[in-house]
Amino acid sequence: xxxxxxxxxxxxxxxxxxxxxxxxxxxxxxxxxxxxxxxxxxxxxxxxxxxxxxxxxxxxxxxxxxxxxxxxxxxxxxxxxxxxxxxxxxxxxxxxxxxxxxxxxxxxxxxxxxxxxxxxxxxxxxxxxxxxxxxxxxxxxxxxxxxxxxxxxxxxxxxxxxxxxxxxxxxxxxxxxxxxxxxxxxxxxxxxxxxxxxxxxxxxxxxxxxxxxxxxxxxxxxxxxxxxxxxxxxxxxxxxxxxxxxxxxxxxxxxxxxxxxxxxxxxxxxxxxxxxxxxxxxxxxxxxxxxxxxxxxxxxxxxxxxxxxxxxxxxxxxxxxxxxxxxxxxxxxxxxxxxxxxxxxxxxxxxxxxxxxxxxxxxxxxxxxxxxxxxxxxxxxx
Numbered sequence: 520x521x522x523x524x525x526x527x528x529x530x531x532x533x534x535x536x537x538x539x540x541x542x543x544x545x546x547x548x549x550x551x552x553x554x555x556x557x558x559x560x561x562x563x564x565x566x567x568x569x570x571x572x573x574x575x576x577x578x579x580x581x582x583x584x585x586x587x588x589x590x591x592x593x594x595x596x597x598x599x600x601x602x603x604x605x606x607x608x609x610x611x612x613x614x615x616x617x618x619x620x621x622x623x624x625x626x627x628x629x630x631x632x633x634x635x636x637x638x639x640x641x642x643x644x645x646x647x648x649x650x651x652x653x654x655x656x657x658x659x660x661x662x663x664x665x666x667x668x669x670x671x672x673x674x675x676x677x678x679x680x681x682x683x684x685x686x687x688x689x690x691x692x693x694x695x696x697x698x699x700x701x702x703x704x705x706x707x708x709x710x711x712x713x714x715x716x717x718x719x720x721x722x723x724x725x726x727x728x729x730x731x732x733x734x735x736x737x738x739x740x741x742x743x744x745x746x747x748x749x750x751x752x753x754x755x756x757x758x759x760x761x762x763x764x765x766x767x768x769x770x771x772x773x774x775x776x777x778x779x780x781x782x783x784x785x786x787x788x789x790x791x792x793x794x795x796x797x798x799x800x801x802x803x804x805x806x807x808x809x810x811x812x813x814x815x816x817x818x819x820x821x822x823x824x825x826x827x828x829x830x831x832x833x834x835x836x837x838x839x840x841x842x843x844x845x846x847x848x849x850x851x852x853x854x855x856x857x858x859x860x861x862x863x864x865x866x867x868x869x870x871x872x873x874x875x876x877x878x879x880x881x882x883x884x885x886x887x888x889x890x891x892x893x894x895x896x897x898x899x900x901x
Contacts, residue, residue: 521779522601522772523591523615524789525584525608529703531576535785536562539586546589546621550582553625558582573706577607577632578625584611584784585621591783599781601772603738605789606670606710606763607631609755616735618751623728627755630724634717635759641708642686643669644679647699651677651766654693661692669710670763673795678703678763680711714759722756742868743767744843767869769796774836835875838888842867842877846893854879855890 540547540559550558561570562579569575584604588611592598604612607628614624646654651668654677658666665685670678679686690700708714732748739746739754743764746754769792772778782790843866850863865878867888875888 520600520776521597521781522603523588523599523612524780524782524793525588525602525604525611525615526580526782526784526786526789527604527606527608528573528576528580528705530784530786530788531570531580532785533565533570534563535579536583536586539583539590542593543586543589546582546586549622550578550625553622554578554629571704572636574629574632574636577628577635580607580784581610581625581628584608585614585624587783588615591781599735601736601738601775601778603768603772604740605765606740606758608784608789609737609740609758611784612737613730613733613746613751616733616737618730618733618737618746619728627725627728631721631759634721635707635709635714638707638709638717639713640683640706641681641711641713642683643681643703643705643709644686644690645699645701645703646677646679646693647701648675649677649693649696649698650675653696654679657692657696658689661689663689663692667708667711668762669708671766672763673766673792674799676792676795678710680708680713682708682713710759710761710763712760718756718759721759722752725752725756728752738768738771740764740768742866743771744839744866744868750848764868765792766796769793770800771869773797773800774802835869835888838875839867839869842875842888851894852879852891853894854886854892860894861886861891 536559540562547559558579560566561575562583570579599615602612602615604610610619610624610628613619614621619627649657651671654668658664658679663685666679666681666689668677669680672678679689681689686702690702693700730748730751733746736745738744739758740763741754741757741761772780773796780790780793782788846863848863848866851860852863854861861879861882863877864880867875867877868885869875876885877888877891878885
């Protein structure tokens with residue numbers, strides 16, 4: 520099997536797409552008409568030093584990624600089994616899967632870049648050398664509750680996002696744990712709660728577009744599961760304020776079997792990440808089955824039901840699949856350790872390659888799926 524990967528912001532560089540614009544002149548001209556400037560000039564010369572500015576970076580990457588996909592199809596005619604894109608790159612994944620037209624995707628990322636460029640001043644930093652669990656512990660133990668995790672990129676590469684002063688203040692705590700702390704060259708706290716005003720406006724813009732069902736499975740950043748046709752606009756809006764779960768997305772793909780990955784677009788950031796992820800990946804050794812396990816026998820040889828034990832025997836992936844088949848987003852649940860009834864805000868997901876989890880409205884952290892039970896009147900599929 521094969522997965523095509525599309526990079527996001529940070530992969531741009533002057534000269535990207537050099538051999539693509541003249542190969543696909545009609546698409547290049549379409550991009551120029553939508554953007555109001557020459558995409559070729561921006562990417563190859565950047566005379567006004569705009570390529571590094573979010574409102575220009577995002578359309579430029581989208582166009583180059585889209586042309587690289589066409590070049591790949593032209594060269595070998597091989598369509599992938601799955602597609603995924605990192606943050607901005609997810610729009611290319613959706614475009615390649617037939618969910619949006621090239622033109623509509625460009626209009627979306629143009630608006631997205633413009634809105635994100637107006638976000639409140641913020642900062643982001645890469646934390647290298649610690650697991651995401653350890654990073655969460657450091658944030659909690661030191662009262663750094665105003666900082667969100669923006670990207671789960673690899674087992675020991677995580678991006679944090681927040682207000683500029685808060686990110687600067689966090690540096691000491693991470694360096695005390697022998698982590699590499701690398702401030703990123705961005706102007707906003709992307710993929711965090713601070714993008715909420717942008718999300719609100721972008722949601723309204725999304726309402727004017729029509730989305731088709733994916734022809735190829737597209738793995739969504741926000742929950743590391745394939746996109747569903749009825750949640751495309753919501754996922755794209757939520758992506759602005761939610762973490763990019765790239766590590767979990769790659770684990771999902773690796774669990775599908777023998778998988779080849781090909782990065783389409785400038786640079787090799789995602790190729791390096793997948794090499795790191797694959798080197799530490801341990802496939803789930805418990806065989807999944809759609810057949811129920813036989814019920815255990817009691818001492819008097821009578822069949823008894825032990826639902827809790829059967830639940831324990833399920834793989835995390837199967838628990839996630841079963842939950843998502845039975846309970847939609849917005850289901851009311853009881854959670855262990857909480858007196859009040861909570862409401863789910865995401866589908867169930869696999870975290871860190873092995874943990875079945877779900878997120879609740881009003882809470883940033885995840886809840887273990889085996890500690891959550893739907894209340895008796897919870898909604899079920901129609």
